[in-house]
Amino acid sequence: MDLIDLGNTTADEARRGAFLDQLCQQLELDFASYATQHPVTGAVQGYANYPEEWKRYYAAQGLQRIDPTLWRSVRSIAPVDWERFSDDAGFAAVFDNSREFGIPAQGLTVPVRGPMGDCGLLSVTRACNREEWRKLKRRIVGNLQTAAVHFHDSVMRSETVTLLMKMPAISVREREILQWVAAGKSQQDVGDILSISHRTVEVHLRSVREKLGALTTPQAVGRAVRLGLISPT
């Protein structure tokens, strides 16, 4: 899982950084960050207004691999208070040292998903006592939800990312063949069904594997099902 800091080149970066800053200012927060994972390649990309030292440390240590605010939130529907990670070893590993960088271990992550299996995580932090935090959280969770949706929508629409995350252009034939394979047919079967050579079937499968970034046909089927391209019978 690679960590790509989008943002040193495009003009979008400044706008999105400003958005995070504005979010913090308006909702009385310390820091805000956004991360998304490519549904095909699995690469993680993000924006954050954390101090540069913390970003560098985080990336250098590869903390995204153990950070529960990422891998646990990505499995959640609802916003997740980091309080839930208090007895998580990974959380301790990430946030025990974060105080030295001025990063509080009190925060909230809002997951937001698109129709293609894409998932974005908007996280915010605030150093204050727990009672204040709960009141603040209750007050701003709706705004955060809206902000997360807007941010994720913006990132998904952005050219930079659409280049990186463009939905694989699966041809009709490829989808058709993958559908039959997912239905339990062999390549020879599919060839007979479609009245084409099983060699041709294999070429299409090879093509669709490549487009989905899959090493094997089972992996391609799994991803295609996940992306809603096909539905298993």
Add this chain to the structure above:
Amino acid sequence: MDLIDLGNTTADEARRGAFLDQLCQQLELDFASYATQHPVTGAVQGYANYPEEWKRYYAAQGLQRIDPTLWRSVRSIAPVDWERFSDDAGFAAVFDNSREFGIPAQGLTVPVRGPMGDCGLLSVTRACNREEWRKLKRRIVGNLQTAAVHFHDSVMRSETVTLLMKMPAISVREREILQWVAAGKSQQDVGDILSISHRTVEVHLRSVREKLGALTTPQAVGRAVRLGLISPT
């Protein structure tokens, strides 16, 4: 002996209907509805506090097949104002007659998704002039987002419970191996990873294929992904 309290589901339904009523009351709305397509069975289930006549008419005409507030919203990340459907033929077909039932054609649909590809749609309507509607919308969109998340979460939790009871009894080892196969590993790879013979891997795969009623490994992976047993990487 299975402990399945069927009365629980009806209690859930009553509770969810009450939730929609409460939502309308608190946010100054006329009607609210929720719909989701079960990612496994594909069955559509919904809750709404529309008048019974409208529900019956809607179901009798099969309007869910052309209703853009459903099939277009499931492709959206952000909440969708029905204003966007004003020049949609399907929208006109659905909502031209809705006025006779007291259903305004002014509304908003909030999509919400879970990590398994599940998607829920929370829709609300309000009859008022456009300026009022815009102000109301801006004020409540955060609450609607939060409400949609909670509603969807509740439905998915109860669904997964009932789903687990129908789920084939896949052993831990089988699930583990199928997960690696879905990650693009060959049988030999999996054997090396788990420090077992590739022959053994094949035995487990054979077993899991049989349990899932799949003829081939790709089909088994597709079904397992759809059942949420594994998640493709």
Add this chain to the structure above:
DNA sequence: GGCCGGCTACGGGATTCCCCCAATAGACTT
């Protein structure tokens, strides 16, 4: 104790898949 299911391991042989190669027709761009 006997029985059953799960995990482990092995082999032979038939089938299937996967990767190298090439080629044509049509759509699209320049």
Add this chain to the structure above:
DNA sequence: AAGTCTATTGGGGGAATCCCGTAGCCGGCC
């Protein structure tokens, strides 16, 4: 009009999968 891209169609050969067995060990259940 020429080039480019994609979808489509093939072959051959090596690798992998799949199906047919066998068999020991362990833990739970009647």
